[in-house]
Amino acid sequence: MTRLRGVLRELRIQGLGVIDDALLELSPGLNVVTGETGAGKTMVVQGLGLLLGGRSDAGLVRGGADKAYVEGIVELPADHAAVTRAQEAGADVDDELILARTVSGHGRSRAHVGGRSAPVGVLSELGELLVAVHGQADQWRLQRPEQHRVMLDDFGGQPVAKALTAYRALHQQWHATREELHDLTTRARDRAQRLDLLTAALEDIERVAPVPGEDLELAAESDRLTHADALRDGAGTAHDALAGSEAADDAPHVIALVARARQALAGSVDHDAALAGFDDRLRELGVLAADLAGDLASYLADLEVDPARLEQVQLRRAELTALLRKYGESIDEVLVWSKSAAAEAAELAGTDDRIETLHAALAELEPRLDKAASELTKARTRAARKLEKAVTAELAHLAMGSAKLTVQVATDPQHRGPHGADDVEILLAANAGSAPRSVAKAASGGELSRVMLALEVVTASGTVPTFVFDEVDAGVGGAAALDIGARLARLAKGAQVIVVTHLAQVAAYADRHLVVRKSSDDHVTASDVTVVDGADRLAELARMLGGVSDSASAREHAQELLDGASGSRD
Template identity: 50%
Template sequence: MLTALKLTAFGVVDESTLELGPGLTALTGETGAGKTMIVSGLGHLLGARADAGIVRRGAPRAVVEGRWEVGDGIAGRVREFGGDVDDGELVTLRQVSAQGRSRAVVGGAGVPVSTLADLVGEFATIHGQSGQIRLSNPDRQRELLDEHARPAELARYRADFAERRAAAHELAELESEAMARAREADMLRFGLDEIAAVDPLPGEDDALAAEQAKLMDLDELRELAAAAHEALSGNENDYDAMGVVGLTGTARKSMTRLSDRDEAAAPLTARATELAMLAADLAADVAGYIDDLVADPLRLEAVSGRRAALATLTRKYGATVDEVLAWAASGAARLAELDGSDSRIFELRDRIAGLDSSLAADAAAISAARHRAAGELAAAVKTELAALAMPHAELRFDVSDAQLGPHGADRIELLFSANPGSEPAPLGKVASGGELSRVRLALEVVLATGGEGHTFVFDEVDAGVGGAVGLEIGRRLQRLAEKSQVIVVTHLAQVAAFADAHFVVAKASDGQVTTSGVRSLTHDERAAELARMMGGESDSDSGLSHARDLLARAGRG
């Protein structure tokens, strides 16, 4: 239940707070006073599109705050997205900046506007004049019938239909691209087979290039190594040409004799000994290197051939062997994906066949529920219409077969006739404004009967009617308010008289800016307001007498 609604800088409303209670609440006021701002404010809590034009001129933002009494179920949902409910009271807020940016808050937690709309929509509904237009729409007519029928299979059907549509789309894409996938798979297999036949190793191209260069430069390498060895070991044919080994040996002997005489030279002797040993080892290693430099034409030919095979791969699949191997890895993964597409096609076909079967069964059950509900709802609405001074009106939900769609396999049309002998025809084509208004109210009263604890807002539901019909509208809203909170914006005194609480929206002007405010009426003030609404003087004896009589007839005397 809505306990308070506060508007700040919202349209013509500067700042106003509406304290609400259970039962039926009436909002009245002169044309242009801002009654619709109340409904519009609630609409913003129900996710209405943000519009910078709603912000009062000169204000940085418009704010709508609603306070609600909610149960444990709603409180649990609020806590799921970080909000709080304090002693059963939930605060919701919608803010629209002068630049058109929107912000929503539920229980102190910022949330998307869609989350606010979904949550508040569970315990509040607005029936405005736009609903009268929507009533002529086949989709809205189907929604109304389903509200009464409540087919258990509908939610599952909608989920299955959405899944089938997605599966059919994926299947169509896979089938249309089958030839392209086959060509791509053949190209990948050829490349992977070619690489597998060569079987390259990581870094093999660099290693073979170095080995080939060595084999091709063998004579020059031998000459350079021999010169280095002669420098180290000396020339065996020239005993006077002593190499590094001989010279360091001589130095070691001299340092040894020196250290025998002077202990301070001992460290130098150790270093000379180390140098002589290193020179000898280096000379031996160079000699071994020279021994390994053996010409091997067969190995050179093998290396050249292997490099040529690798070059075939690096021209197609990567600049280096490592890049070729990376291409092979990604190609193998892509080939597995392509090969899996065919199995996916079979999976999708089987899934679609299964969904078609369940959809057909659920659609039949939904149709049966709609056919049963169509008669029940039409009969209940006919009773309401008779009480609204339309005793001969007939309303019929025509449910006919159609192709499977998002909401079943039915085409639903609301047919109407106001007079006996008239063949029912589409509601939007044959109903007048007043008739359409009463049909809408009758439907809403019948469908809302089960909404115990719900908040219903009716905006100008009495448009196009008056007199005795207005009294019946008031009685039906009063009956609905026995189990639900009902807020009605009305221009009919006959409707307002039935309210448990009556608020008037008044406007004032300072000559430049018009503002609106809301105030609760006392019993005597209610009589004056009803007299004004009936076109009389609010302070005339006859007008007040008529108003008091109206309140008495409504049980509010």
């Protein structure tokens, strides 16, 4: 197996339980945490739980401390799903992601992701992408039924993935077709009513037959016809003022006055250039006045005073106004709406044909989907037999030789979901002759951790970079403990593993051995975590074996364990 990118590099715990201030520097492989009873090993798991969004409790805050603080540094590749989720929460991520959780002495909790404040729920989401915690009461992957299916599908590899991809493609088509058909058939009355309304509206518009801009043109014409007498009077007076009137030949007018002015200058323009300029302007003024008078005369000749035409215009405007009240602010808008309504009406009118087409499509898709679901079930069933056989064999090495794991694939053809027609459940018969039960109910806390270890070792799905096991070796010892250590080391070849243990046989397989040590005085008890190696590690293993670290026989036994663990890896 190839070790995953993305591991927990550091875990700092302050003010939590008996731990005053501890820093755990973790390796990418197998990390074991040991220490005397009551030293605070479980606080390491508690702290990690808080960091991953677990429920806060003021009782966890160390006596005399204002708050408990947990911080973790996770190394992540840029394409990891946790990076995307953290960035969605506003976090800064640069090759590593810093997570933090604070719990006050009053129980108030705060979370930070990548240096930014975030809801605790974000930590929970990131936790499920980063760490799988297998503690006495924290087997979330086994407590969620959908995770049983996910685990089996991951284990099934290419055969299951291929069958699932084929099924999902057909299911998506089938579901979309079914939804459209359901919508069309259940809303038939609404569509019929809508079609009637659109048809009546289109007939109404077609009867009036408006043309673009007609409302504006008729408004202008109506205004002109309504005020025709006043327009004639005004234009006539203006014309007479410019060009004179036959009824009053001697009345002064602009053209005559301009001509008189030019005549007055005629004898002097040759003697002064400025005066010649004035004469040119008077000439232009005369021409302009004559042109304007001619235009006014034409206007008067064309101006209608036609009561019959005015009535026609007003009737037409009334028809257009009726359309404007219903379909738009202007005739141009009415015509745009009419085009859209015609397209919708055509679509609604073709619904019956569409329903027939959808029924035919469903009839063609149904057997194909059933076949794809059946193929997926077969692939899962084959994978289930292999998985239960492999996990049961693993359990025999984990002090659960009488246990038998069963992966049940129950199929309901009437329930075709996006993942198939199968319900997958992992069952366990903890003892020979006992009936299989849901694995989360059939095993004790320590057994549950070992079942999860066996599943993780066998599946090695690679979906989570870090695994945490708390008391996975509860109730075992001797050769069984060595087997547990070997299995943990095997899992650590492809992932980071953190194990809290009290057995030297397990600790001997560690890539990094961390010891929680407790010191006490009359008032304060504090714990610290240190990395041990060489003689110090040998002394810790000896203590775990015999209760004292300086026993020669215990040290000899400890060295045998280290040699044996090293040999099994090689």
